[in-house]
Amino acid sequence: MSAQPVAPIIVKRKKIIAGGHHGGAWKVAYADFVTAMMAFFLLMWLLGATNEKQRKGIADYFNPTIPVNKVSGGGDGAFGGDSIFSQNTLARSGTGTGVIASDDAGEKTSGKEETQSGEKQQDPLAELKEMLSAKAGESMVSDLLMRHIVTRLSDEGLIVEVFDLPDAPLFLGQDQPSAVLSGVVQSVAEVFRLAPNAIALQGHVASVPLVSRENPVWELSAARADSVRRLLIQNALDEHRMQRVTGFADRQPVSDNPLAIRNNRIEIILLRNRL
Numbered sequence: 001m002s003a004q005p006v007a008p009i010i011v012k013r014k015k016i017i018a019g020g021h022h023g024g025a026w027k028v029a030y031a032d033f034v035t036a037m038m039a040f041f042l043l044m045w046l047l048g049a050t051n052e053k054q055r056k057g058i059a060d061y062f063n064p065t066i067p068v069n070k071v072s073g074g075g076d077g078a079f080g081g082d083s084i085f086s087q088n089t090l091a092r093s094g095t096g097t098g099v100i101a102s103d104d105a106g107e108k109t110s111g112k113e114e115t116q117s118g119e120k121q122q123d124p125l126a127e128l129k130e131m132l133s134a135k136a137g138e139s140m141v142s143d144l145l146m147r148h149i150v151t152r153l154s155d156e157g158l159i160v161e162v163f164d165l166p167d168a169p170l171f172l173g174q175d176q177p178s179a180v181l182s183g184v185v186q187s188v189a190e191v192f193r194l195a196p197n198a199i200a201l202q203g204h205v206a207s208v209p210l211v212s213r214e215n216p217v218w219e220l221s222a223a224r225a226d227s228v229r230r231l232l233i234q235n236a237l238d239e240h241r242m243q244r245v246t247g248f249a250d251r252q253p254v255s256d257n258p259l260a261i262r263n264n265r266i267e268i269i270l271l272r273n274r275l
């Protein structure tokens with residue numbers, strides 16, 4: 001009898017993993033979902049915490065077809081067209097710090113304020129500035145006295161800066177007002193009587209050539225500011241309107257040369273009314 005061939009025996013082993021294996025795709029989908037929800041709630045918060053102008057700025061920033069809109073930034077470039085050193089630069093150029101006034105139509109000006117509805121309303125102090133700057137058709141200050149005056153509008157108020165000239169000082173000696181200063185203060189008082197706002201006075205002087213044992217710049221600047229205060233009262237301004245009288249010595253020069261005569265000046269400020 002012939003032997004029959006033996007069929008091969010096949011053993012199949014099945015590996016069982018507890019819990020099963022589903023891959024990691026669901027994690028990616030869940031992360032995308034959480035990110036989208038965070039973006040949604042952030043958007044809802046921005047819509048509730050910003051006004052219409054700010055929302056327009058945010059929309060312009062994410063507009064891929066144009067660069068950052070200059071309207072949204074409030075100026076013609078970074079920092080509203082100014083640099084981070086604008087306060088020092090503007091003060092030395094003679095225009096002063098604070099909001100910059102422009103005389104050209106269509107440009108930004110501190111003489112106008114924007115309401116919530118987007119309309120422009122006239123700054124009540126701008127008209128007084130025009131009277132002193134001879135821009136309202138008839139100047140209340142003569143051409144001779146205008147040589148000593150620089151006016152500007154700031155967040156604090158209307159600033160009238162009265163300064164020395166080489167041939168026409170404001171004070172005789174220490175704090176005795178000259179005829180020029182008396183005429184300027186009389187004209188300023190005439191304009192300031194048109195508004196009931198409070199008034200502040202700031203005195204500035206140039207540095208002395210040599211540092212003496214007792215530097216007089218502090219006492220001199222304060223005395224000159226107080227002398228102008230008395231002149232204003234003599235010109236029918238209520239003394240109760242005088243809010244403060246400050247002497248800054250030589251700490252805030254407007255000229256690169258601290259010894260320059262131009263640093264001798266008095267700032268008469270018609271303060272804005274606080275809301």
